Each structure stands twice: as C-alpha cells, then as structure tokens.
Amino acid sequence: MADVASAVDGTIPAGTAVPAPAEVIARARAMIPTLAARSLDGRRQRRIPDDTIADMQRAGFFRVLQPKRWGGYEMDLGTFYEVQLALAEGDMSTAWIYGVSGVHPWFMALLDDRAAQEVWGRDTATLICSSLMPAGKAAAVDGGFRLSGRWRYASCCDHCDWALLGALVAAGGGGPPEGRVFLLPRKQYETIDTWQVSGLQATGSWDVVVDDLFVPAYRSQSMLDNFRLKGAGQAVNTASLYRLPFGQIFVRGISTSALGALQGMLDALVDYSKSRVTRAGGRSAENPFVQLLCAETAAAIDEMKAILHRNFRNLHAYADRAETPPLEERLRYKFQSTAVTERCTLLAARLFKATGAAGLSEDLPFGGILADLTAGRQHISNQYEYVGSSWGGVMFGLENRDLMV
Numbered sequence: 001m002a003d004v005a006s007a008v009d010g011t012i013p014a015g016t017a018v019p020a021p022a023e024v025i026a027r028a029r030a031m032i033p034t035l036a037a038r039s040l041d042g043r044r045q046r047r048i049p050d051d052t053i054a055d056m057q058r059a060g061f062f063r064v065l066q067p068k069r070w071g072g073y074e075m076d077l078g079t080f081y082e083v084q085l086a087l088a089e090g091d092m093s094t095a096w097i098y099g100v101s102g103v104h105p106w107f108m109a110l111l112d113d114r115a116a117q118e119v120w121g122r123d124t125a126t127l128i129c130s131s132l133m134p135a136g137k138a139a140a141v142d143g144g145f146r147l148s149g150r151w152r153y154a155s156c157c158d159h160c161d162w163a164l165l166g167a168l169v170a171a172g173g174g175g176p177p178e179g180r181v182f183l184l185p186r187k188q189y190e191t192i193d194t195w196q197v198s199g200l201q202a203t204g205s206w207d208v209v210v211d212d213l214f215v216p217a218y219r220s221q222s223m224l225d226n227f228r229l230k231g232a233g234q235a236v237n238t239a240s241l242y243r244l245p246f247g248q249i250f251v252r253g254i255s256t257s258a259l260g261a262l263q264g265m266l267d268a269l270v271d272y273s274k275s276r277v278t279r280a281g282g283r284s285a286e287n288p289f290v291q292l293l294c295a296e297t298a299a300a301i302d303e304m305k306a307i308l309h310r311n312f313r314n315l316h317a318y319a320d321r322a323e324t325p326p327l328e329e330r331l332r333y334k335f336q337s338t339a340v341t342e343r344c345t346l347l348a349a350r351l352f353k354a355t356g357a358a359g360l361s362e363d364l365p366f367g368g369i370l371a372d373l374t375a376g377r378q379h380i381s382n383q384y385e386y387v388g389s390s391w392g393g394v395m396f397g398l399e400n401r402d403l404m405v
Contacts, residue, residue: 018068019060021079027059028086035090036264040362042202046195048097053159057125061087061098066105067237070116071124074239077249077312081256085305088260089267092372093202095260097156099253104128104164106249107181109242110231112218115183119162129160131208132250133380134179136167144216145169147182153379154191155205161186163208166223179223179403182215189213199375227403229324240319245330247404248315251337252308254381258344258373259304262351265369266297269351272364278356290354297347304340311336330405331391341382345373 019027038049056062064080066072080102088095108116108128119126136149151165163184168177192207218232225231226246234242273284284290311333318325352359352370359366376382381404394400 018073021075024060024064024073024075024079025082025086028061028083029089031055031059032086032090032264035087035094036365039091039093039202039365039368042091042093043368044201046193046201047158047204048094048156048202050159052094053127056094056098062102062105062125062127065103065241066124067109067116067239067242069236070105070108070120072105074241076241076316077244077252078309081252081308081312084253084256085260085263088257089264091202092257092261092264092369092376093200095257096200096203096254096372096376097159099257100155101127101129101160103249103253104130106242107164107221107246108233109237110221110226110233110246111183112232113236114216114218116233118185118219119183126162127156127160128162128164128183129154129157129208130164132164132166132181134166134168136165136182136210138167138169138180138182138215140169141214144214145180145182145220146212147184147210147215148212149210151208152194153205154208155203157191157206157208158204163189165189165208165210181221181223181226183219184210184213184215197375199371199373223403227405240316240322243319243322244315245325245405247402248311248330248333248337250404251334251381252312254376254379255337255340256308258341258376258382259301259308261369261373262297262344262348263301265348265351265366266294266301268365268369269354270294272355276358284354293350293354297351300343300347304343307336308340327400327405328394331394331400331402334402334405335387335391338382338384338387341373341377341379342384345370345377348373 038052042049060073061083063072064075064083068074084095084099087098108119131151131154133151135151136147138145138147147167149167154163157163165182165184167180167182169180170177190209192209194207195205221231229243229245273290276284278284315325348370352366355366358364390402
C-alpha cells in the first residue's frame with residue numbers, strides 16, 4: 001500500500017520497483033503451467049481463483065498501464081498485450097479478466113484526478129471491473145448525475161472494489177441522449193451472480209445493479225470525449241500513452257485472449273499428437289492433414305500477432321506526435337481486432353476435431369478452450385459482421401456512428 005502523497009509525487013510504493021517490459025512478459029509466461037493446472041477448478045467454481053489474482057498482483061500485471069503517479073509502470077500497449085497473450089495460453093478466462101480490468105488503470109488516467117485519489121489513495125493495487133454497455137439511465141443534476149440501471153457481464157467483479165458502468169444521459173430539447181461512463185465504489189452497487197454459462201465460466205461476469213445513485217461529475221467521462229482522445233485527467237497524466245483511442249485499447253483487450261488461447265490449444269495438440277495413435281492405427285503426428293492444420297494455425301497466429309503489434313506501433317506513433325489517428329484507420333484496426341476471435345474460433349474447431357472423441361475429456365484442455373473461444377466470440381466487440389459492415393459503410397460514404405474505435 002502507499003499513501004496519496006508518495007504516489008502523487010512520482011515515487012513507486014515499496015515493493016513495486018519498475019521492472020523492464022521483458023521481465024513482466026517473462027513473469028506472465030512463467031505462469032502458464034500454473035494457470036493451465038488451475039483452469040478446470042476455476043471453471044467449476046465460476047470465478048478466477050484468489051491465488052491467481054494474488055499472483056497477478058505480485059507480478060505487477062495490473063500496473064502495466066497504470067500512471068506512474070499512482071505506482072504504475074506506464075508501459076506500451078505491446079507489453080500489455082504480450083502479457084495477455086501469455087496468460088491466455090494457460091487459461092483464457094484469466095486473460096479475459098486481465099484484458100478488461102487491466103485496461104481500467106489506463107482509463108483512470110482520463111478521469112479527473114479526484115477519481116484516482118478515491119480509488120487508489122489508500123491502495124494503489126485496487127481493481128476495477130466494468131460493464132460499458134449503455135444499459136443504465138442517468139439524468140444530469142447539480143454537481144453530477146443520478147444513475148440507475150442493471151448491467152450484465154461485469155467480469156471479475158467479485159475481485160474488484162470499483163466499477164465503470166455505461167449509461168445514456170437524456171439531452172435537453174429533445175436531442176439524442178449522450179453516452180457516458182460512470183465510476184462507482186462497490187458499496188454503492190449490488191452484484192448478483194447470474195453467470196451460469198457454457199464458456200469463460202471462470203470470468204465471474206455477474207450483474208451489477210444501481211438504484212437512483214448520485215455520481216459526482218468528476219467520476220464520469222463522455223464517450224464522445226473518449227472518441228476525441230480527451231479527458232480531464234490528461235492535465236496531470238501527460239504521457240503520450242494516455243492520448244490513444246480508448247476504443248482501440250478496449251476491443252483488443254476483448255479479442256487478444258482468443259489469440260493466446262488458440263496458441264495454447266495448438267501447443268497442446270502438438271504435444272498430445274506426438275504419442276497419440278488413432279483407431280485407424282496411425283500416429284497423429286504422421287497424419288498429413290493434422291500436420292497441415294497445425295502449420296495453417298501457426299501461420300495464422302503469427303499473422304494476427306504481427307497485425308496487433310503493427311497497429312499499436314502506429315497508434316503510439318500518432319500519440320507521440322500529438323496527432324489523432326484517421327477515422328478510416330481506426331475502423332480498419334477495430335475490424336482486424338474483431339476478426340481475431342472469429343478466425344481463432346474457426347481454427348480451434350478444426351483443432352478440436354483432430355483430437356477425436358478423446359478430446360471431449362475434461363482431463364484434456366481442448367473442449368474447454370473451444371468453449372471459451374465460442375463464448376468470447378459472443379461479445380459485442382467481437383461481432384465480426386457488425387463491425388465489418390460499419391467499416392464498409394464508411395467506405396461508401398455513410399456516417400460513422402461507432403464511438404468505440
């Protein structure tokens with residue numbers, strides 16, 4: 001823990017000396033066997049094990065995008081996603097909650113610094129969950145907003161002490177409502193365990209309920225300002241890291257776990273097939289169809305990872321120059337993010353088929369990984385057809401209505 005003064009003056013809390021990015025990634029890769037061993041238990045318990053959250057905290061993973069003023073590392077997005085890729089090789093649910101809750105320290109840098117003081121003033125390791133769909137309704141009042149609603153899919157909420165929730169604010173004069181994100185402490189919302197699902201069970205993506213609560217204006221952010229790369233917190237969080245499009249960071253946090261999970265499934269198939277003999281009498285390792293499938297999957301993973309890192313190198317370059325990335329480029333990058341989960345799920349289904357009936361066993365990881373990938377594809381940010389048609393419509397001169405890019 002650290003007091004507000006030590007965090008704000010730029011010092012790192014005791015025990016959280018800043019490691020090199022390569023060291024953080026190595027820590028994540030070292031966790032892969034442990035995460036794989038815990039995966040089935042997490043699926044059955046329908047939540048990430050406490051030990052896993054503690055391991056991630058000790059490794060500093062949630063500090064990767066956190067402002068240095070609050071004990072964070074302020075590392076580049078390439079490092080963040082490499083950590084997520086590694087975690088997903090062991091367990092996609094763990095990587096999923098990292099891709100969501102691990103992004104929130106970045107988002108906090110956009111808010112008025114009073115919000116960060118409330119969240120991290122006593123403990124800079126405090127975690128935040130979210131459900132950003134505009135499922136709530138809010139009304140502007142003096143000094144802030146009154147918020148009500150019920151939100152689904154707040155992943156990892158049982159491990160978090162704050163929540164970011166999306167809502168629509170009615171506009172005066174009959175205009176369209178404004179989308180905003182609101183930050184609330186756990187004592188002001190209720191969580192309800194509704195997470196009875198067929199994949200990503202361990203994410204613990206429960207419902208969050210708020211009943212007519214006042215939220216001060218400094219704990220709110222306009223979705224339009226997110227799109228414009230603006231936020232009150234940028235006055236004190238001056239690193240170019242905090243001038244990137246929130247939509248780009250968020251959607252990649254949703255899709256990148258699929259890419260790591262596919263790599264884990266491929267590695268497991270290669271290892272399994274070395275000794276497997278099929279009922280037809282041949283070794284899987286000598287089956288040309290299995291060989292080709294593994295080659296195709298490895299090539300696809302390499303391609304998708306290259307695009308991921310290229311896109312964020314480009315986005316970081318825009319931020320370093322204090323430039324706003326062109327809309328067409330942002331739409332293309334979002335589509336490429338969405339395409340990841342679509343491609344990974346289809347490839348995983350082919351890998352699963354190659355395991356035969358034995359792949360159904362819970363003692364093997366194949367069925368669980370495919371179920372997780374299928375569940376991840378259902379997220380709105382992974383709707384391949386919807387995102388593709390949005391980009392395609394802009395190609396034809398239609399108006400863009402997507403602010404999460």
